[in-house]
Ligand code: DX5
């Protein structure tokens with residue numbers, strides 16, 4: 001994996017052609033498949049579950065799959081996603097009664113762990129579990145929908161999270177999710193992020209799915225990142 005990783009959110013892909021969409025975006029140079037799981041309970045939307053993750057693996061996808069759980073409760077579904085081929089499983093601390101236990105469960109199942117922070121959620125949840133976390137995901141929108149605008153306060157939060165990671169000496173990725181496009185990825189990277197989720201920024205609008213556009217958008221993002 002490159003130092004900077006681009007993680008297209010398949011939430012904005014054409015679900016009727018999901019395998020092909022994921023192949024195209026990976027062929028265009030994406031590093032990670034970001035997989036948004038919503039339950040119409042923790043967030044007001046409903047998306048995809050382990051079956052779809054399994055289907056992507058059976059289709060031949062070998063890239064890391066980054067499962068972002070926006071579900072409550074969390075623990076019941078962790079083993080199912082591990083079996084379905086998830087690489088990372090991240091969850092929101094508010095959605096688990098026992099954050100340390102959920103992190104342990106993800107590890108036991110052989111996956112990498114991550115905690116996700118909503119715009120208003122403090123990073124203090126990390127204080128006693130930083131050594132058990134492989135990824136910190138900062139939401140730069142409120143979770144539940146693609147296509148929202150980047151919340152600028154995330155930049156300052158990224159700087160704080162970057163400092164925590166560097167001071168800990170642990171190998172932890174710092175991911176950001178929501179409203180990331182080629183025109184703001186550079187300042188987000190400069191604030192400390194190394195992993196960039198982008199849904200509508202890469203896949204574009206619902207009726208404009210031109211795989212050639214994925215090459216040029218991902219290249220534009222890489223060019224911006226090269227300037228950091
Ligand atoms: C929002 C999801 C995001 C979403 C990002 O709850 O977690 O991953 O797909 O979409 P864009 O990049 O369009 O903001």
Ligand code: ZN
Nearest residue numbers: 036068177197
């Ligand atoms: Zn997400």
